[in-house]
Amino acid sequence: MPETQRGARCVVVMGPSGVGKTTVAKALAGRLGWLFAEADEFHPPANIEQMSAGIPLDDDDRAPWLASIRDWISDHGAAGSSSVVTCSALKRRYREVLRGATVELSFVELVGELALVKERMAKRTGHYMPVSLLDSQFEALEKLAPDETDGVLVDVNADPDTVVARALAALGLGDPAPRAVAARG
Secondary structure, three states, rough: OOOOOOOOOOEEEEOOOOOHHHHHHHHHHHHHOOOOEEEHHHHHHHHHHHHHOOOOHHHHHHHHHHHHHHHHHHHHHHHHOOEEEOOOOOOOHHHHHHHHOOOOEEEEEEEOOOHHHHHHHOOOOOOOOHHHHHHHHHHHOOOOOOOOOEEEEEEOOOOOHHHHHHHHHOOOOOOOOOOOOOOOO
C-alpha cells in the first residue's frame, strides 16, 4: 500500500449501474464539504460508445479508466483535499488499483436487489448505460470481502437521505449538516 497523504481522505461509492452511486456520492460530498467526482467522466469516448452499444467493457478497457480515477484521487489528496468519487469497482482487482491512491481510502458498496435496480434504471433518462447491461454488472460484481476492512455495505432500499445517513454512520462520519465545498483557485 502506498504512503498516504495526512488528512486527505477519499470515499469511493461503488456498485453496479443504477444503485444510486451519483445521488449518494453527491450528497455525501455536500454534507462533508469534500470534492466530488463522477467516474463516468473519466471514461474515454471509446468506452462510452461501447457501453452505449450494449457491449460490456473488459479489463483492458477499464485499466486506463481506473488508473485515471486513482491518479485524480491522489492529485487532489496531495493538495490536501478530501473527496467522494463514484466508481462501479465491481471486482476486487479494480478496487486494488484504486487502493494505490495516496490518500486514506474507504469504499461504500451500495447494495440492492436486481429487480429494484432495474426498476430505477428504467425510470432514469440521459444516461448511456442501457438496462440490458445490468445483468452482466451484477454477474461481474465481487462484493466487498470480509478482509476488505476499508469498506462498508449500505442497503439502497430506502430514500436517498436515509441511504446517505446509513453511509455516514457506517463510515463513522456521523451525519454532518450540509455545507458548501470551498472553491480552489
